[in-house]
Amino acid sequence: MSQLLILPVILPAALAGFIILFARNALAVQRAISGFGTLALLALAITLIQAPTQSYFLGNWPAPFGIALTLDGLSALMLLLTASLALIVLIHSIATGWDAQGRHFHALFLFQLMGLNGAFLTADAFNLFVFFEVLLIASYGLMVHGGGQARIRAGVQYVAFNLLGSTLFLFALATIYSTMGTLNMADLAQKLPLVGADDTGLIRVAAVLLMLVFAIKAALVPLQFWLPGTYANAPGPVAALFAVMTKVGAYALIRFGTLVFPGDLPALGGLLAGLLYPAALATIAVGAIGTLAAGALPRQIAFAAIGSMGTLLLAVSAFTPEAVSATLYYLIHSTLATAALFLIADLARTRRDGLTAALYMAAAIAMAGMPPLSGFVGKLLVLDALRSDPLAWTFILLASLLTMIGLARQGSDLFWKAPNTEAPAQSKAGVLLCLAALVALTLAAGPITGWLGQTAAALDAPEAYIAANRLGVAE
């Protein structure tokens, strides 16, 4: 069973390598391999989500000396979300011919999935850095897929911003290693409470540096500047896939905030939560105002995505099991809703007919958090978890109103003032699948939140995660 854990990383890597070596000019073969890989990852994720918390030791080196991959409820959930989103994006990009507009789309796509899966599975902080780089370098290629001046120039900004983030990540990791002598996350979780008064300052610096890095990924204000330009200029399906990239930052914040730097750690106290809370409020405000002010639809969706990250991180900053459970539900919803909107924006670029308008309305309702779709349930759960916080309620509710106004105005501008039915209709299969996933998320909200509650409780008491790394065995 535990051998399955490595497959989400090596399967896409092997398939991508195969595409580059043997099928670089055969688009049909590339599509078949990519489709097979994505379906296999989906099947793997469904298998792994039922599995208990467990570890895989690369080369059978015991942790903390070797690199361990550890699967728990949160990792499995993120794997499943990534695989589902990948399938939706792949269907859309094949059906609309996006993958034929430049070379190596499928190889980069699979490398991106490899980096995402690895980042969600690894139990080693340095290995997390390596997987971040894998997913970033694939995303640089995907971002400029199809070419064009504006896209490449936005790509340069995106790469420069993320390289700076990588440098900060390395500074943080070296500081942690020089103080603690280990980078295994379970090992850190055990040793950090014992840290002496001399090293407290270094640990605080390293923790804040790490949080900055994850905040860049999660587009937390004031580190959100890379996102609107990148998402608005990326090809439609790539922007939809990038919806899960900000969630990598959120995942890392949740993982480190619950396992490595929990709120009851004497060296830190409430430092991280105290910094995260005002930044999340500002993110909600910037997202909502940006949604009102943005011109074209892709840029507007990018700001709506920033706003939803604000709501998400506001719930994270509470770090209670109830809030984490609400965060996870909202995280699934926000990924799918952002992706649906980006795919619809891609369709609306050429043809704006009645059906596209209807799909846009459904996705906009989900994004703004109106009933009956899952955005409403997600925001309700977040508000319920933050019940004693009137400031958070004000920000979230006002931001929902502003987002709704912004998206409604954009919709009437786009579909009523400038309808366009001359261009040939493109396949809506990806969008429909994405909206179906949102509907399923709404209908199954009861069982899903029940399962998420268990996952959040396990994150709050990470004994099983630490035990899975079998730290004492080697000594």
Place this chain on the structure above:
Amino acid sequence: MEVLIAIAIGTLTACGIYLMLRARTFPVILGLSLLSYAVNLFIFISGRIRLDAAPIIADGPYTDPLPQALVLTAIVISFGMTAVLVIMALGAYLTAGHDRIDTEDQHAEDQP
């Protein structure tokens, strides 16, 4: 020795950040390279400075081998990333005709 390395890392970081804040791609790339040199040195000494010691656990004096493995990984990654950035900056320069790093927001989205 500690002071010398600390000054070196500090100078590299300061120069790197200054160059990062320039408006053209070439200084920005140089700045990122300097920053990655600084962080590589920083990782290397996170295992403490130790002279005349092999990074192998032995009976005699030895130094921590892990930072050396970490820094190798970091060097390879930052080297590859710099290469990607150079190619993309070159592509941007050749298509746009100039190498300004800032983009105009308004007209950027209406391309295929």
